[in-house]
Amino acid sequence: MKIEDAAARLEALGNPTRLRIYRALVRAGEEGMPVGRLQDRLDIAASTLSHHLKALVAVGLVTQTRDGTTLICRTNYTLMRGLLEYMAEECCAEGKGCAPFKLPKVA
Amino acid sequence: MKIEDAAARLEALGNPTRLRIYRALVRAGEEGMPVGRLQDRLDIAASTLSHHLKALVAVGLVTQTRDGTTLICRTNYTLMRGLLEYMAEECCAEGKGCAPFKLPKVA
DNA sequence: CCTTTATTTCTATAATTCTAGAAATACGGC
């Protein structure tokens, strides 16, 4: 992962509203959650929510699939894991006094 | 960790310049790196660098200790680890189809 | 085709951020 991509993804997550959105989607699991339900749950104006979702989708952290008139949002687990792995590596590169750590393999 | 704190820390890291600064400091290891050396290495205007360092210090990701006229910067490994753990947990809460993962314990 | 529901785009405003030059401050040595 390029440092610019990592920064862009961290920036996308680095807003309280977007992090709440992301967390809600993580908790929704594989089935995901429609935009409208997110709006009800988080009590955000529709246009604001759409704006933030766009940011999350732009960096790949969230994907959307349409089911009739509703748009279902899901987190991209693989990409998130890649981001955490990147951070874990960057966080302890060169092993100078930092305990090395890695994310465990997916079962 | 509160979600606002996590967001603030992610935001601090979510800027290419600041992520470069942070990475350089991680690589400097325990001994840290003076502001001036960071400036030379990363080729950033002094005032700009100071501005970004302030942001990293404000959220606790970087600490500074003075040694004469030079300010030595170090990353706060524990806090970074806490952030990654938070993200790892939030990333797979409720285990709905996501492989659970944790950061391994520090040796 | 018209209606309803779902969501986005448009528009505007207020606020924040990034950048860097210039001036100011901090520290240690003489």
Add this chain to the structure above:
DNA sequence: GCCGTATTTCTAGAATTATAGAAATAAAGG
């Protein structure tokens, strides 16, 4: 106290972001 080096604060301008109301678009059903 003055000087040199290191760093921050002040200032300002350009750019970006967050918010949300209003209008527009998308899809499905009748």
